Every structure is written in structure tokens, then in C-alpha cells.
Amino acid sequence: MSAVATRHRGFWTPGRVVVHLVLAVVTIATVYPILQIVAISLRPADRLYSTSLAIIPPDATLRAYPTLLFERDFLLWMRNSFVVSAAVTIFGVILAATAGYAFSRFRFVGWRMGMMAFLVSQLFPATMLMLPLYVVMRQLGLLDSFMGLAVAYTATALPFCVWTMRGYYDTVPVEIEQAALVDGCTPWQAFTRVLLPLVTPALAITALFSFMAAWSEFIVARVILSRQSLYTLPLGLESLAGRFQTEWANYAAGSLMVCLPVLVLFVVLNRALISGLSLGGVKS
């Protein structure tokens, strides 16, 4: 028997075969709903109802994709969503990095209350914030503007990001910055040049969550935007579902294209995601 075969037999113990089988079954079940969207996007015309379980229907067509891209405003919605999401990502990273740093490296009057305030913001049913939010945004002149939307989305992801950043800073020994201060850095330099480069996984998570909060949000966008030329992807997709007859294939194709950037980000940031989520800040 060759060495390779022996090594293989050595790896595939009965226990490991079972583990792989379990993982395979769970993974297929997990991915199945996403395959469903693929299936619907390939169906001709507006046929939502089919009793076939085939992922690729016999009369499959890719028509929905060019229709969506060139005969609907999809590219405009995508551009709008991208502008808003990019702004939210930048705001989110800056605000969470500074606030988390304040909570990790300083103890001050109101420290406990501040930390709690970020948590408490998660306890209130978010839909009830919409009516007063509309009033505030109107007062600030931020209705029907990307700025208004970006500010609202930044606040959605911020509490989680601040806690994550704070937890991750806590795992970095403070002596590293103290040494930089002794060497003549200002506190701001010690923060931006010494500490920040050491917490990139947490920064990546903050960026990802901020981006996601903006990319796929519907209700706030509905409240703040009314001009069609400003529509973001979720609003645009909903308008496809809301016409006289729902364009299901277009809707599904659009959904897939909306998911794609986020899926890519998740896969690329997979490692950072696993090492950077330290909410409790008790990892040491």
C-alpha cells in the first residue's frame, strides 16, 4: 500500500467521517434558502409558483439580470446605497474607535453610565424611534438627504461597535502606549500610531457592521427618503415588488446582487471576525 493511501486511511477515522457528514448536511440545509433565490431569479417571467424542487428550472433564463441592470434603476439604487454605506463605514469606524478608546483607557465621572447608555439604546423597540426621528431630521434639514440617512445608520451599529472596540483595546497591554508617551508621543499619537495598528481585527468588524447596517436597511430609509432618485437598494427592490404584478425574477436577481458585496466582505474578513469579536473584554 502506498504511503499516501495509508496517510489517508489514517485521517479518515469513523469519527471524522461522521463529523464531515454532519457538517455537510448542516451546510447544505443552511445554504438551501439562498439557492432558492437563485432558482427564482432563473425562472422565466413572473412565475413565483412552481411545484418543482429543481434549483435550475428546465426553462431557465438569465433574462432577469440584464433587465434589472439596464431597464430598471438598479445601478442608481446601487450607487446611492454605496455612497450611504461608505459614509456610514467611515463615520462608524471613527466614532467607535474614539469612544471605545475613551472607555478602555480612561476612568472618568459618568464612565459606568456611558457604557450602560450604549447598552440601553439596544433595549428600546427601534420602530418607536421613527416618529420622533422624523421630527428631528426635519428640524435639522436632513430629510431626503444621504447625510440624514448616514447619521441614523451610524447610530444603529455604534453601540455594538463601541463595546467591541472597547473589549478589544482591553486585550492590548496599556504599557505599550505608556512607553510611547515616555518616548515623547502625545496621547493622540500614542492612540493613532501605536494602539490603532494593533487592533485591526476589531476595526475590520466595526467597518463591516457599519457597512451592513446601511446596506440592507429598509424602514429608516422609508422614513427619511421620499425622492425616487435617492432610493437605496432596499427601497428600490421593494418598488419592484409593489407594482401591478410583482417582478419576482427581477426581485430575486436583485436580491442576489445586493447580497453579493456583503457575502464577499464576510468571506474576506472571516479571520478578523473570529479573532476580533470580544464583547466582554474579558479575553486575556
Place this chain on the structure above:
Amino acid sequence: MIRAPRWYPYLLLVPAALVMVVVVFFPLLYNVWLSFRNMSLAHFLDHRFIGLEQYRRVFADPALYAMLARSLVWTTVNLFFHALFGVALALLLNGAVKGKAIFRALLILPWAMPQYISALTWRGMFNTEYGAINLMIKQWLHLPGIPWQTDPFWAFVAPIIVNIWLGFPFIMVVTLGGLSAIPVHLYEAADLDGATWWQKFRNVTWPQLTPVLAPALILGTVWTFNNLNVIWLVSRGGQPGDRTHILVTYLYKVAFSYSRYSFSAAFSVIVLLLLLVFLLFAMKRLAPAEAR
């Protein structure tokens, strides 16, 4: 600690605090104020102070207690399966697995999908006649389909299944992070003592994992309790006959379909207080880990 002027941390907090005040805390306090008044469609501009009357009405609503119970079932069942699947899959993935990166990337997908797209897709899959799930039950198992849309029990099970699917990747990722932070020498020591797989899990893995998992589960509880999208979209706004509502979906309906703004403001303050009690209790139990 870092030595800096006393005002320095406050300066760092100002931008984040400003955004939170505008978007969350002012609207929250506005709701508290509104909950003591009688604003509704009939009294949209001429609303006045009526004290605790709205709170009395909330507690007098016979539907409240059934929905509170459903909220608790919804949250516990979801969290239980999030933790079970999340931790189990993380443990499997942490072992010797071929194609680990691929499994990991695919298992994270439900988290990455925009929630409204997932929810609408699942709603299609739960369609009694044409949905993939009943088709599988009929074509593969040769059993009668499940009345996902018409039976209140199954109509509530459907969004729970969807939400379990949505939520387990978060716990899985947190657990994977926690597992990777456990010092290898602890396992080496356990091996020297001849510990079994179960003994290693019970005495090394689990105690090392809890401080990482506990905050994620607390946050997950709050998010799940307040999750409106899944039930609302999967059950088409509480169908059949408003018997799948949890507190927050009912709240949404009362506020925006019936325009009872002050009533729903009082309702939302009660939800806030309920979760606050839970949070303080949970954090107190965690205190030994948090106080360093």
C-alpha cells in the same frame, strides 16, 4: 491608565454621544413624554397630559399577557438553538476538518444576508401549496403538508425556524473566537492527566468559553426579543388572526396601523423596563467576570 487632561476622554466621546443623542436618546425620551399623553390620530395636534392612563390601558389589554408569553417563548427557544447549533458547529469546525475555510464561509452566510431578503425568501418556502418545505415533505416523505399559514401553532413555528437559521452563525463565530483564545497548555495538561473528551470539554473548554459567550448571549436575547422583521415578514403581520404576534410586532401594528401613538409609547416604555430588569440581573450574575 493613560495620563491625559481630565477633559480628554470626554472630548473623545463627544462625536459618538452626539449621534446617539440625536438618533436614539432624544427620540427615546420623546416617547417617554408621549406615553403620559393622549396622542392618537383623533388627537394628533391637541394631545394633553393624562398621567398614567395609557399604562393602565396597556395592562388592561387582555392580549398583552398572551403576547408577553409568546415573546418569552420566542426568545428562549431561539436563544437555546442559537447556542446549541452555534457552539456545536464551532466545536466541530475547531477539530481536524478538511475544507474548514469553505464550511466556515458557507455557514456564516445567513448572517451576511440582508434580513428582509431572507425573511421574504423563507416566507415563499413556507407557502403551503408551492413552498419548498411542503413540497419536500410531500414528494420525499409522502406525508401531508404542514399548514404553515393557517394554523396558529405552525405559523409561529415558521418564523422561529427562520430566526434560528439567521442567528446561529453569530454565536458560532463568537465561539470560534473564544476557542482560539484558549491556551493550548491547558489541553496538554489535561492530556497528561488522561482526561477524556468530555472531561476536557467540561473542565477546560466550557469554563474558558463562558466569559466570551455570556455577553453575546445577553445581547442576543435583547436583539431577539426586539426583533420585529422576522415575525412580521414571515407571518404577514401576525397572521392568522393576530395569533402569531410577540410584543414588538403587536406594538408596531398598534402604532402604525391603528395610529395609537401614546398607547404604543407607553407599551414601548414597558418593553424597555422589562429588558432593563433582565439586563441588570444578567450583568449582576456576570459581575465576577467583569470586575477585574
